[in-house]
Amino acid sequence: MNAIQSIPLNSASVSQIVHSLPGRMRLRVPQLICDRHYAANLEYLLNTETIILRSRINRAAASVIIHYHYSQHYSLICDRIADLLEKAHCVEQEDIISPEEKKEENGANLTLPTIAILLALGSRKLPILRPVAAGTLGLIALPIARRALQSIVGKHRLNIDCLDFLALAFSGLQKRLITPALVVALHELGDLIREQTARATELQTADLMDAIGHFAWVDRDGEIQQVQSNRVESGETVIVYPGEQIPVDGTVLQGTATIDQQQLTGESMPVVAETGTYVYASTLARSGKLRIRAERIGRETRAAASIELLQKAPVYDTRMANYAGQIADKLILPALVLATIVLAATREPARAASILTLDFVTGIRISIPTAFLGALNHVTRHGVLVRSGRTLEQLAEIDTIVFDKTGTLTCGDVRVVKIDAVAGVSSDRVLCLAAAAEQRLTHPVAEAIVRYAEERGISIPPRHNLDYRVGAGIYAEIEGDRILVGSAKFLQKAGIAREGLEGCENPEQSAAIFVARNGKLQGAIHYEDPLRPESTTLIHRLQEEYTLEVHLLTGDNQQRADRVAKLLKIEPSRTYAEAFPEQKAKIVRDLHHSGHIVAFVGDGLNDSVALAYADVSVSFEQGSDVARETADVVLMNNDLESLLEAIAIARATKRLIEQNTALVVGPNLIALGLASTVGLNPLLATIVHNGSAIAAGLNSLRPLLQHQLENRNSPLQSIPNP
Numbered sequence: 001m002n003a004i005q006s007i008p009l010n011s012a013s014v015s016q017i018v019h020s021l022p023g024r025m026r027l028r029v030p031q032l033i034c035d036r037h038y039a040a041n042l043e044y045l046l047n048t049e050t051i052i053l054r055s056r057i058n059r060a061a062a063s064v065i066i067h068y069h070y071s072q073h074y075s076l077i078c079d080r081i082a083d084l085l086e087k088a089h090c091v092e093q094e095d096i097i098s099p100e101e102k103k104e105e106n107g108a109n110l111t112l113p114t115i116a117i118l119l120a121l122g123s124r125k126l127p128i129l130r131p132v133a134a135g136t137l138g139l140i141a142l143p144i145a146r147r148a149l150q151s152i153v154g155k156h157r158l159n160i161d162c163l164d165f166l167a168l169a170f171s172g173l174q175k176r177l178i179t180p181a182l183v184v185a186l187h188e189l190g191d192l193i194r195e196q197t198a199r200a201t202e203l204q205t206a207d208l209m210d211a212i213g214h215f216a217w218v219d220r221d222g223e224i225q226q227v228q229s230n231r232v233e234s235g236e237t238v239i240v241y242p243g244e245q246i247p248v249d250g251t252v253l254q255g256t257a258t259i260d261q262q263q264l265t266g267e268s269m270p271v272v273a274e275t276g277t278y279v280y281a282s283t284l285a286r287s288g289k290l291r292i293r294a295e296r297i298g299r300e301t302r303a304a305a306s307i308e309l310l311q312k313a314p315v316y317d318t319r320m321a322n323y324a325g326q327i328a329d330k331l332i333l334p335a336l337v338l339a340t341i342v343l344a345a346t347r348e349p350a351r352a353a354s355i356l357t358l359d360f361v362t363g364i365r366i367s368i369p370t371a372f373l374g375a376l377n378h379v380t381r382h383g384v385l386v387r388s389g390r391t392l393e394q395l396a397e398i399d400t401i402v403f404d405k406t407g408t409l410t411c412g413d414v415r416v417v418k419i420d421a422v423a424g425v426s427s428d429r430v431l432c433l434a435a436a437a438e439q440r441l442t443h444p445v446a447e448a449i450v451r452y453a454e455e456r457g458i459s460i461p462p463r464h465n466l467d468y469r470v471g472a473g474i475y476a477e478i479e480g481d482r483i484l485v486g487s488a489k490f491l492q493k494a495g496i497a498r499e500g501l502e503g504c505e506n507p508e509q510s511a512a513i514f515v516a517r518n519g520k521l522q523g524a525i526h527y528e529d530p531l532r533p534e535s536t537t538l539i540h541r542l543q544e545e546y547t548l549e550v551h552l553l554t555g556d557n558q559q560r561a562d563r564v565a566k567l568l569k570i571e572p573s574r575t576y577a578e579a580f581p582e583q584k585a586k587i588v589r590d591l592h593h594s595g596h597i598v599a600f601v602g603d604g605l606n607d608s609v610a611l612a613y614a615d616v617s618v619s620f621e622q623g624s625d626v627a628r629e630t631a632d633v634v635l636m637n638n639d640l641e642s643l644l645e646a647i648a649i650a651r652a653t654k655r656l657i658e659q660n661t662a663l664v665v666g667p668n669l670i671a672l673g674l675a676s677t678v679g680l681n682p683l684l685a686t687i688v689h690n691g692s693a694i695a696a697g698l699n700s701l702r703p704l705l706q707h708q709l710e711n712r713n714s715p716l717q718s719i720p721n722p
Helices: 036-050 074-090 101-105 112-124 125-152 160-172 179-197 208-212 304-310 323-345 349-357 362-381 389-397 404-411 427-438 442-456 488-493 535-544 558-568 581-593 605-613 626-631 639-676 682-713
Strands: 003-006 014-019 025-030 050-060 063-068 215-220 225-229 237-240 249-254 257-260 271-273 284-287 292-294 384-386 400-404 413-420 462-467 473-478 481-486 511-517 522-526 547-552 599-602 616-620 633-635
Touching: 014 074, 014 225, 025 074, 036 050, 036 063, 036 074, 101 488, 112 125, 112 179, 125 160, 125 179, 160 179, 160 323, 160 349, 323 349, 323 639, 349 639, 362 389, 362 639, 362 682, 384 389, 384 639, 389 616, 389 639, 400 404, 400 581, 404 547, 404 558, 413 427, 413 442, 427 442, 427 481, 427 511, 427 522, 442 481, 442 522, 481 488, 488 511, 535 547, 535 558, 535 639, 547 558, 547 581, 547 605, 581 599, 581 605, 605 616, 605 626, 616 626, 633 639, 639 682
Parallel strands: 400 547, 400 599, 599 616, 616 633
Antiparallel strands: 003 014, 014 025, 025 063, 050 063, 215 225, 215 237, 237 292, 249 292, 257 271, 257 284, 384 633, 413 522, 462 473, 473 481, 481 511, 511 522
């Protein structure tokens, strides 16, 4: 389909569809060229519209490309886009500014301070440059003066800008231009580094439609229709086919299916849904067809409740805490009083300027952000994405860490761990028969058995006359024999004795599926969701070396939760089973309210709420989109042991900051004593002041440099300990 079609709008400029294909269209919107705010509003609306998969705006070409689900009716898409184009005229958005524009408006700027320093140096040999240098210095001092005035008038308190402005004023009155230019340049440098350590990405609100599926099949007057999942009406019958997400919460009216609830509850093993079973939106029908009476739709579903909790969670501004400002608040008044006393006693503005210059803060403003910047680069080299300096600070302080079980401490998929065979039958034969019966089925246990057989190089014979009983087992004909593969209950119903394998099914160790041939038991295949290889070492080190309190949360049943806790040596009192997202969030909140600094580690939609309420949230690169975007820390290599590296670096950074504070405060304190008693030249005070700042800044970079040297000399990576 290739056509030019006008979309009617109540505006002078008429938008047109210039090209369209099923699932994609390109529009010409003339207003994009001349109206930046209209373009920003339209982009915002397109990104928040659930029926649109993605969009791209090119203002220079007045072009909009829209991708939508191809099954949508073309006329409905056109009507909806027309509504959005019109709505973009009147939507009230606070000035929507691109990240680049925002950076230009708010970012620190070193250009003018650098020019001021060069002019001040040049004016010593070319006096004609002094007025220009003084004017430039006055220009860069204006923002400082404005902030100082706003603090005094608006907040009725002194801040560091007040000291900075007074020091600049005293130096300017004495016609000393280099000193104030250097001070401002260092301040701007500190601000610039702080901005670079701010969170690189903002928390993205999860899309409800992605969680529960965009569409639903509904039986309306005997006709099966596809509708948007949030437009299903309560009481309607929804049909779910194998491999589809369930789009509503409701009761099964007809059919039997294996339901994978891991995305919602964390339950590692699928459950069987049949008539009367209550099922939830966002869960997956792995096999079987269901007819469901819709009872909760859209924002009323349990999945939507999780998203709503996430949106209301106290997600703080993650820009690094301004340590320098906190210290400055405590030192401003004493410094100002001391400078006033010295000026009144000596009548020497130079001494007062020296005291105001030695503010203890500039070095901290530079060294602390530099320490965090170095640490953030350091953890990145260990395969860990930490979103902000604030996160590193809190990571160094955590005393409690809570783990989700499925997919976090365990691998998140079913694996064969053992095969038992009766006398006279080989384990390979048992596996061969089971794989032949289970081949091409979508159940996780079936997939695990077939995968294990392929890994062992076993030839899988063809299957005939399949009789699949969902949630129970399979009858199949293999090489002329009648094969049964199923649970102990299925075995018992078929009248097959478990002679020779009594007691082999031990829920405390692993689950088992049985194999019989022509009515006689052949063996049992044990399977489980195994622990990650690094989980045991990780938990031991967290508890013993890092002295952290470890808790285990899971949507799995109590028996499996206790088994994992026992293997990992986690105390039973700190193990919580059958926990839905709201229970997980409550446990994290309760730990926080009891005075703990809590980190939560999880990977699924069901973990996103607890992640948002934790002081530090940790997920995996392969985790769900919601969990990954919610997390403050993302383990990019999906290795839990890298979390230990991140905690070690965070604690090393904390010690580094303590060192830097001593490096800054010590020399400045001595210089302050000299300036208050025998006197100190302002230029010398600036050298002490700026020298300590540079020393602290270099110390902040030392771990990163040390790490690079170690990588050159040794294949092993170690954590530098300042």
